[in-house]
Amino acid sequence: MEAVWTRFFPITREILHLLHDRKVLGEIKRVWADFSLKVSSGRLFDPELGGGALLDLGIYPVTWAFLALYRPNDKAKPKVKANILMSETAGVDETTTISMTFENAKAVATAETSLSARTARPHCIVIQGDKVSSLLLSRTNFLVMMQGDLFVDGSCPRPQAYTLALHGEESQRKAFTFDGHGMFWEADACARAIRDRQLEVAECSLQETLDIGRVLDETRAQNGFLFPAPLEELVTQ
Numbered sequence: 001m002e003a004v005w006t007r008f009f010p011i012t013r014e015i016l017h018l019l020h021d022r023k024v025l026g027e028i029k030r031v032w033a034d035f036s037l038k039v040s041s042g043r044l045f046d047p048e049l050g051g052g053a054l055l056d057l058g059i060y061p062v063t064w065a066f067l068a069l070y071r072p073n074d075k076a077k078p079k080v081k082a083n084i085l086m087s088e089t090a091g092v093d094e095t096t097t098i099s100m101t102f103e104n105a106k107a108v109a110t111a112e113t114s115l116s117a118r119t120a121r122p123h124c125i126v127i128q129g130d131k132v133s134s135l136l137l138s139r140t141n142f143l144v145m146m147q148g149d150l151f152v153d154g155s156c157p158r159p160q161a162y163t164l165a166l167h168g169e170e171s172q173r174k175a176f177t178f179d180g181h182g183m184f185w186e187a188d189a190c191a192r193a194i195r196d197r198q199l200e201v202a203e204c205s206l207q208e209t210l211d212i213g214r215v216l217d218e219t220r221a222q223n224g225f226l227f228p229a230p231l232e233e234l235v236t237q
Contacts (some may be wrong), residue, residue, distance in 0.1 A: 052092030087235025
């Protein structure tokens with residue numbers, strides 16, 4: 001089980017229900033997510049310890065792109081175009097932006113992460129769909145298409161509230177509060193899977209984990225970002 005505990009939050013489950021079961025935004029067309037922190041020292045600046053923004057922080061905005069747009073039966077995985085700004089003092093990525101094109105979903109996603117600037121507030125995630133209504137502006141004779149959006153507040157790994165803003169309707173905001181840090185939902189899911197002799201759980205399939213890993217690998221490969229040996233070595237038996 002990968003350690004992306006965000007997948008198991010009640011707020012995440014509810015957002016996915018709104019997006020995929022109720023389709024409140026229609027077909028999702030665009031996703032933007034950012035998880036960035038202002039960090040000046042520590043393990044994240046040590047390449048021998050797998051440092052950098054991408055693998056520690058960037059996994060969360062990439063995960064949100066997959067939660068919104070990934071189709072596990074698609075043979076065409078998202079096309080990746082990524083840019084990395086390396087740290088001037090350490091051999092790790094300091095700021096990374098990943099553009100993903102999900103061709104079968106006809107949608108795009110942008111995942112951003114940085115160690116040099118915090119995520120701008122209030123929203124860390126924006127999801128937009130094609131469910132629109134038309135508004136005719138009589139003076140200019142322009143036809144404006146007004147769409148709906150879903151905004152997520154808090155941080156990508158620990159979302160705390162969402163706002164559903166549909167044109168012509170009052171915005172709906174729902175906040176989620178809970179005790180503790182929030183890792184217990186994934187721990188419970190893992191324990192149930194072990195109890196029931198399951199090899200994976202629906203919220204975190206083995207295939208999706210591999211496909212996200214490929215996005216992270218492709219991001220580094222496009223920018224020549226390699227960790228020192230033996231971190232890049234693959235051992236098979």
